[in-house]
Amino acid sequence: MKFLFELLSKLSVSGDESEISKFLLSNILERSKSWKVQPEIYFGEEFHDCLLLKFGIPKTAVFAHLDTIGFMTRYQNQLIAIGSPEVEQGMVLTGKDGMGDVICKIIGDDESYFHDFPRGIESGTRLSFAQNIRIDDNFIQAAYLDNRLGIYNALKLCETLENGWVVFTTYEEHGGGSMPFLLRFIQENAPIRQALISDITWITDGVEHHKGVVISIRDKFIPRKVFIDKVLRLAEKSRIPFQVEVEAYGGSDGREIQFSPYAIDWCFIGAAEDYVHSPNEKVSLRDLDSMIKMYQFLMKEL
CATH class of the missing domain: 3.40.630.10 (Zn peptidases)
Known part of the structure; x- marks a missing residue:
């Protein structure tokens, strides 16, 4: 394993x-x-x-x-789904942009999703669910x-x-x-x-x-x-x-x-x-x- x-x-x-x-x-x-x-x-x-x-x-x-599946960051802290992820408020996402590692949570409603990272994440950054095996x-x-x-x-x-x-x-x-x-x-x-x-x-x-x-x-x-x-x-x-x-x-x-x-x-x-x-x-x-x-x-x- x-x-x-x-x-x-x-x-x-x-x-x-x-x-x-x-x-x-x-x-x-x-x-x-x-x-x-x-x-x-x-x-x-x-x-x-x-x-x-x-x-x-x-x-x-x-x-x-x-x-x-996963997410891509957009403008104004928006998230766009890649594939068809199941989304719930508070899910933890991870990734990396040009300024460093990213760990954030999903916020928003059923039609618009955002991240709560304390700084802007570079547009086009891919994020994945945090792994927990x-x-x-x-x-x-x-x-x-x-x-x-x-x-x-x-x-x-x-x-x-x-x-x-x-x-x-x-x-x-x-x-x-x-x-x-x-x-x-x-x-x-x-x-x-x-x-x-x-x-x-x-x-x-x-x-x-x-x-x-x-x-x-x-x-x-x-x-x-x-x-x-x-x-x-x-x-x-x-x-x-x-x-x-x-x-x-x-x-x-x-x-x-x-x-x-x-x-x-x-x-x-x-x-x-x-x-x-x-x-x-x-x-x-x-x-x-x-x-x-x-x-x-x-x-x-x-």
Whole structure:
């Protein structure tokens, strides 16, 4: 869990993923020495802050987004949401501008939010929920489990993966935008026909804690049934606990795969959390374990 705690401490509000990207690259270069297969690693200005790892001869890609929801400062102490954070009076935010570190609280009403920092914060500064990690025998609770757990799962997969792409994307929480050039690069270099989205979903009236990883049949977008049925058959074969999600809202990097010019099937698979997009996101450790095991199984079978 030490590495997960380090992940959770990094700031990466959408559009500002450089810090976590550099942290991941350094970690991957060190950890990959003990992985079953040494991947080809693609990074740099050509890919902005994204990272791509190519293992063997890929048939399937796993995508995990690096960014989080948050806020941007505006004039007269105003705050503008990035993504869709849940906001309550008094929530603590952290960040840094050209004059130093910032720790402040949210004030205001449902339509206009402000910060209470004793000086003006430079306009355009990104702020994140202050981190407070809590863990016991059953749950982990913190800010940004979405999508730090998706990243953690993807890196655990790398330890045993022989064939496949593992791709860390940006901008997902605020409209996307990195997937088109990533998909083009993949399809031009080692094309795939299927993809899994390593992300975190929601606890709802049909999805519960401790019941296993969630395989999503649909959110706002609907992947192809033939592929979903294939994933579900393999999940049954695995005997790893899982549950099925059917929702009318929400989205992920799967949306951009579906809207791309490439015939790539996709499926969202991830643990579910309570208190979504708040400082208190809560995930069952059993469900996280199921997520890790399911990805390792599926990437051998797909």
